Structure formats: C-alpha cells, structure tokens
Amino acid sequence: MVARFRDRADGGRRLAAKLGHLGPLNPRVLALPRGGVPVGYEVACALGAPLDVFIVRKLGVPGHEELAMGAVASGGIRVLNLPLIEELRIPKELVERIAERETLEIARREVRYREGRPLVDMRDRPVILVDDGLATGATMFAAVSAVRAGGAQHIVVAVPISSPDTCTQMRQYADQVVCAMTPEPLYAVGLWYEDFTQTTDDEVCALLARSAETAETRSAAS
Missing domain, CATH: 3.40.50.2020 (Rossmann fold)
Incomplete structure (x- = not known):
C-alpha cells in the first residue's frame, strides 16, 4: 500500500x-x-x-472553454495556438478581448499575492x-x-x-x-x-x- x-x-x-x-x-x-x-x-x-x-490563465475557445486556444501568464507572457485559432476562424479582436480579460485577472492576483x-x-x-x-x-x-x-x-x-x-x-x-x-x-x-x-x-x-x-x-x- x-x-x-x-x-x-x-x-x-x-x-x-x-x-x-x-x-x-x-x-x-x-x-x-x-x-x-x-x-x-x-x-x-x-x-x-x-x-x-x-x-496561468487558459484562453478558452468561445463556447468550448475547455479547449485552449492559448494562455496568458505572469510576467506578461502570452502563448497562442495560432493553427487552432485560424482553423476555427476565431476573430483576432475576440482573442484579444479574452486575453485582456484574463491578463487583468492575473494582475489582480499578483497584487494580492506578491504585495509589491x-x-x-x-x-x-x-x-x-x-x-x-x-x-x-x-x-x-x-x-x-x-x-x-x-x-x-x-x-x-x-x-x-x-x-x-x-x-x-x-x-x-x-x-x-x-x-x-x-x-x-x-x-x-x-x-x-x-x-x-x-x-x-x-x-x-x-x-x-x-x-x-x-x-x-x-x-x-x-
């Protein structure tokens, strides 16, 4: 055991x-x-x-949030799955909007955790x-x-x-x-x-x- x-x-x-x-x-x-x-x-x-x-905050595909089209992370790092984004024809503006929303959440948590x-x-x-x-x-x-x-x-x-x-x-x-x-x-x-x-x-x-x-x-x- x-x-x-x-x-x-x-x-x-x-x-x-x-x-x-x-x-x-x-x-x-x-x-x-x-x-x-x-x-x-x-x-x-x-x-x-x-x-x-x-x-790390996953960027979920709209309507299929469990499927990641990328991620944003501490330090302003952004990783995008461009082939998937192109295949699903996800508008660049929508990707940007989702990434900005998750980046704000990261910033909020970093302020709370790092204390400067x-x-x-x-x-x-x-x-x-x-x-x-x-x-x-x-x-x-x-x-x-x-x-x-x-x-x-x-x-x-x-x-x-x-x-x-x-x-x-x-x-x-x-x-x-x-x-x-x-x-x-x-x-x-x-x-x-x-x-x-x-x-x-x-x-x-x-x-x-x-x-x-x-x-x-x-x-x-x-």
Missing part, C-alpha cells in the same frame, strides 16, 4: 528529496497557486532557492514548476509553454502526485519531469492527501512573504 501524503507540506518535503541534484544549479521555484504554493515552499526551502507564484515584490527573473535560469498534483495536466502544459516563452534555460516540472500517463506526456514539453508518486489508477489528486483542504489566499501570501524573508537573510549572510 502506497503511503498517502499527510498534507501539501508533506508532499513538498517528499518531493524535495527527489530534487536535491538541482540545488547547485541555482534554480527558481515557481508554484502554481494556490495549492502548489505549500508544496513549492518546501521545495524552495530544501534547495535554498527563491520561491514565487506563476499564475517583482516576479523572479527566470531568463537563462533553470526553473522548477511546482503544483500539488497532475490529473489532466492542462494548466501545467500551459505553464511550461509560458515559462519557455519567458526565456527559462531549463524547465523542470515537479509534483508529489500524478497519473502515470500525464507524467509521461509532460516529458514531451518539459526538459525534466519529477513525479514523486504515479499511482494507477489515480482517480483524483486529493485522494492521495490525508488533508487536502483548499489553500487560502492568506496562506499563499504568508508563505511567499516567509520565503522572501528567508532569501533576504540568506543574501545578507553571504
């Missing part, structure tokens, strides 16, 4: 144990909010790396994208595309739990994928945590602030 994670922090610690080889590379840890932040916090602590949120701190610089750096689990992986696929567009040097997707198929498929997009557990069948990510209580905005803000303080202390001591 595979032992479940106690909570997201436990999942983060157990995931971090599989990422130790990345510490010397001075990576950036980007967590997908909200559930990925407690996981990412533990990974960042273990690696002595800076932590930030990376907010800028997005960590990912250009020419290794980036570890963290979430609390992968089911279909749609959001993480979009995140990888966005981070690559942002100039990341090497992209690692890291999660405590994933379906085997999604973990395998993710390797087509990221440079490295680390899934601590890949049970079959997965059923649902939350089933593999004893406590899968929804992470709140306040908890996200507190963890980001604590990580920033740790980074400042580490910088002052070096």
